[in-house]
Amino acid sequence: MNYEIDSILNRAPCGFLSFTDDSKILMINITLLEMLGYQIDELHGKKIELILPIGSRIFYQTHFSPLLKLHNKAEDIYFALQTKQGKDIPMLINAVRQRHEETFVSNCILIPISQRIHYENEILKAKKVAETAILAQKQAELELRKLYEELRCVTQKLEKLVNIDGLTHIANRRCFDDRLEQEWLRLCREKQPISLLLFDVDYFKRYNDAYGHQLGDECLVKLAQAAQVAVSRSTDLVARYGGEEFVIILPNTDLEGAIAVAERLHKSVQSLGIAHQTSDVSSVVTISLGLAALVPSLEKSPKDLINQADQALYRAKQKGRNQTAIAM
Template sequence: MESETSPEHLRQELAQLRLELEVLQREKLDLEIMVENITEHADAIEVELRARNQDVQELNERLALANKELEQLASVDGLTGIANRRRFDMTLEREWKRLSRDQKPFSLILGDIDYFKRYNDTYGHQAGDECLQKVCQACHACAKRASDLAARYGGEEIAIILPDTDSIGAMYIAQDVRRQIRQLNIKHDASPIGNLISMSLGVATIIPHNQLRPNVLINQADMALYRAKQNGRNRIVLFHKSL
């Protein structure tokens, strides 16, 4: 019987080892190919993921821009291009709270185009719209600071919010509004107080505090505007308690 350590036995064992080595090498090669495929696939996935992330970022930027534009549209009067009543209310509330904390004066101007219905009846609604647009833009030009706001309050009525502005400063702005409107030189032959478009203005100033609501300032400016109309229109009245 041949010994387990005979040359023949060793040759057989060597042949077996070589066979196992070939199998292992083939398996190793298969694994390397698999890893290479996986790596290429992973690289492709990473490239695709980066592209998707860029698409998502671009979409988010477009969405943010669209939301901003939508918000601006929601706060702008479609006819005149100045702030609408919604933005007026929001700004008034915000500035009221801020000035309540700072204890600084808050002024408001309410203006009404004199005999505007007669203007529409005489020249037509298209001419009335064009007139209103010009008057509103003139008021907007007078609200020079970033915190000032000219808004279409309703119909032919315009409001100008003037934070951190005393009555002297507010009266100066109101006079500038009348001057700007006069310089528009818009004919109004149906007006009983002259042949040009004019505006009556009510001005009110208050130092806000937490025990008051912003409508107090609105009511005061409205009372002053009413008195300006009573006194013959085309004038400015500053609110005081005797009104």
């Protein structure tokens, strides 16, 4: 055996004994030497029978040694060793027989019966510690999953607060900017059209002055709801652009499809029947709308689409309001 193995075996808390098929002791660790009261040179190369009492010698010769040679192992065998002073020490022995060079060697681990209970208690303690640790780990994992779920819910609420307009509860300007950028890149790759509707309330300042800001806010909420009714797909986005201005993103929608949505939107707003006696175009709230449609490309940007819709909205107002103007 090499030095490292010898060192490990000598520090082991249990006895270790190695002997040949002709019963000569090859190695005995310090722990077993101290149990038996011998020095290493007193046992090395000697017959194993030297440390066996009469009863154990007979058992060794008639049962233990033949068992080892037949099965190459012997597990949980009880027999006694004898100290130098002649005292018997009952042992629990586990042995493995292996080929070593040109002979066979049996390596044995020996635990005094008096210490076995101690070892078993230590094993039980270790198992209990391990079980407690496993339970603690499972509990920690449950708590961690709970925290993750709570964090996910908080994150969703924060995202909603960040992306939802506080008054109308539809998408806000930030959400609109992010969605338009995403759709622009996607449709640029797919070479599919996108349309934008930009609209606001006709003579809304007059409405606020005549009816008050509280009714003005209620009017914007109803307008947002009407816009939601006018769109028909989950991919469409209605957002508050700022003040009384609103915007609708219509992905994968050409000019004809966008005009149809604009017409539905005008009807939806007028059907609300919100009184507006200070308007020059109607006795109820109406909207002016600018429409732009194009196929995104790398040569253009989302701002180009917004600018076209904004210019169209300006023309709709110049032409008398309560109508849709299409970007040229």
